[in-house]
Amino acid sequence: MSKKHKKEHHEEHADETWLIPYADLLTLLLALFIVLYAMSSTDSKKFQDMSKAFNVAFNSGIGPLDKSSVISDGMMMEDSQNTRRHEDTKDMSKEDKAALMKKEQEDLEQLKKQVDKYIQANGLTTQLDTKLNQSQLTITISDSSLFAPGSAKVKPDSRKLAIEISNMLTKYNDYEVIVSGHTDNVPINNDEFESNWELSSMRAIRFMNIVLENKKLNPKNFSNIGYGEYRPIAGNDTPAGRSKNRRVEVSIIRKFTDASKVIEVSTTPSAASTSTATAPK
Template identity: 60%
Template sequence: MSKKNKKHQEHEEHSDESWLLPYSDLMTLLLALFIVLFGMSTVDAKKFQEMSEAFQSVLTGGAGVLDQTALESNTKTSPDPEDVSKTDNLMKQKKELMRKETENLEALKKQLDNYIKNNGLTTQLDTKLNQSQLMITISDNALFPSGEAQVKPDARALAKAISNMLQKFPDYEVIVSGHTDNVPISNHEFASNWDLSSVRALNFMKILLLNENLDPKKFSAIGYGEYHPVASNDTNVGRAQNRRVEVSIIRKYQDGDQQIGMPATHEP
């Protein structure tokens, strides 16, 4: 074989690969283009502008798209010191308001407890302060004749005493709720225990509001009937505990999930 033919075969076996360089550049540009197109389909105009600038930076040898995205992510996750300071101040203010509120309700509870003790009403009235409210529980026989909703004449003094204490704390929501046992009632006046409990709560609230220093906008009356017992209805003692009126002074600042403006529920 001639030397000329031999050289020709070697040239064919080792072809020129210089075309790979522009091809790889083209693939890189296509990949960058697909990234931009994907970004256009998933981000808003502002994000698109940022992506476009990052794309230009890649073409001019600056920071890459991934580098710029990482930089923006780190910048956005850094909390604003001013926002942190405002949040801390709000938390401190809320804690201080909660502390003052607790002091107010503890003072009101102490007044109520002294009144109950001094008037020999420990078997008929009770007070309880928790994270949602200060509750005054009054047995039904202290307020109403059996099966009736008219407040006894001697119970009006109790209502007046409670209203006088409440007027010192005018900013609180007050809910008066009526409760019964599960013994059915049906007479010419009340078709059910629900009716009886509602009217009892309303009548007692009306007597409280005879005090003109109280704001009616802060008061509401609810009848729960037999559906929120605090004891078993299987005994006379339990049924007597379930027949009651509750006056709830609702906290304005609360921890936990207890809904503001609603009294705590009871289970038997």
């Protein structure tokens, strides 16, 4: 008796694994449209902040959400300065404003002369530079004269410079002073600092702290900021250029400005142009 073989019927199932990446794609598209909608309803300032944050991310590998606050802080500081200047002058007559602008110009020129005289007398022409323009008087100090490489601790023999600057500032105690730190673009990652942002910020703070040991100064007029590698004054493709970019700047901010005039005064050789130090941060 022959056996009857029954053929088993196997139901064919379509391969549906493609649904997973398809669903992911739809999710990403939805997120994209949400972001585009949000950007379309924001103001121009927020858009610029976002643009700068992404620019930092694409050029340095730093996440925009991690560091965009540093950029925003810098922009807020600049906006705050402009607001204060406007409020100081909006109710003044042209004659009063002109007199105050003349007095301010004389003050800043006198302070610059004092600093320049100190630079010349102490042979610091390759380490310090002064520049007076339409917005501020800036004292630029090479980092090699203040800090050891990769450190934010002010050298003991450099404290004298900070103290001397603080003594000069006591005669101009009603001006706003901003201390800013700058680095080159070589990444840093040691036990103390994870990035150039932290190094530049801490160097500015440490130098400012020494200046404010002078009790004749009003701490309310002082602030600090770290710009990391993002405000270079020279190229970072050579050791000499990187040396110029590593610096601390003390900026005495004008309260009155005349946009029609640009005042540029610099009598001392530029530390940036003469320094050839190649030491790292």
